[in-house]
Amino acid sequence: MQSKEIDKLIKIIAKLPALGTRSARRIVLHLLKKKETTFPALISALQEVADNIKECPICGNYDTQEVCSICSDASRDAELVCVVQDVADLWAMERVGLYKGQYHVLGGILSALDGITPDDLNIDGLFKRLQKGVIKEVILALPATIDGQITAHYLLSRLKEMPVKVTTLAQGIPMGAELDYMDDGTIQLALSARKEI
């Protein structure tokens, strides 16, 4: 007995990642409880993002300015470019605050299952940037999944022709982890890549 307006809103919210009909219903009822304040705040925040946020034509980051604040920051190292799957991973790198180079957002990774081919990713953009000759090192910060590693290998094979160093994030036991809870693959990898201390 929900009105069609409520129904429609629940359906749209239920399609967002990590949500379903039940959580969408809870969200809509939560919003309706303090209708006068919740709706205007959410709507105006959405509108502001929709109106102001653009995709950076160089790296693919989201920002209010045409060329994003990272690409246009002269204090960052233009010789280093870190290739990430999506903007979420770029944000994760930036939260650490250690990396001071540039980024390149692929917009996904290769996936036979989802039918994602090199043409679907922003790979041409990366090579166009490399052809300018400024970039000296490409850091592949792709997911440590099978698809992520396939994508890294594909990029590595194509990057071989270019005069750049290609590196990848170190793999091993994550900080704070107990060996007992690690999967066999990670332990094998950490063992074979062991370092003298």
Place this chain on the structure above:
Amino acid sequence: MQSKEIDKLIKIIAKLPALGTRSARRIVLHLLKKKETTFPALISALQEVADNIKECPICGNYDTQEVCSICSDASRDAELVCVVQDVADLWAMERVGLYKGQYHVLGGILSALDGITPDDLNIDGLFKRLQKGVIKEVILALPATIDGQITAHYLLSRLKEMPVKVTTLAQGIPMGAELDYMDDGTIQLALSARKEI
């Protein structure tokens, strides 16, 4: 390195029930991926609900019309009123489609912990409806939690003065459940309320 517009939207979404910063970030990035279609659809659906949905002054249900479609439906049994905690529970009852009486939404349940007293609930509204003398039976469909049962007992004590029958939803083993997975309290309750077949 997120722009302040994106930051603000993430903060608002993270406060919605069942969401946190991480899921809010994923939702905002999902929306940004197909910015041209996702934002207008979500914003207009929110705006329509904000503009059109009212709280029914009789039962507390949400609807586009002042007196909700359930309260104004003459084919429903006006002698029966089902008391529920909130509109989510009303929707749950309506999805079953079996109940053909009226509702009364309390807007919460008594809670010592959250400091919710009878004055915070729409109990006066219920008694005003009862005083008209049409209602013959009040069904207490409150949560089977301690607070829910305290609320039911409180209502029962006050309803004793009124010439109405008071009933409550049956408790026991839910359909499809295995005894092994049931808590002791439910098994005890189901055993003491056992029925001859």
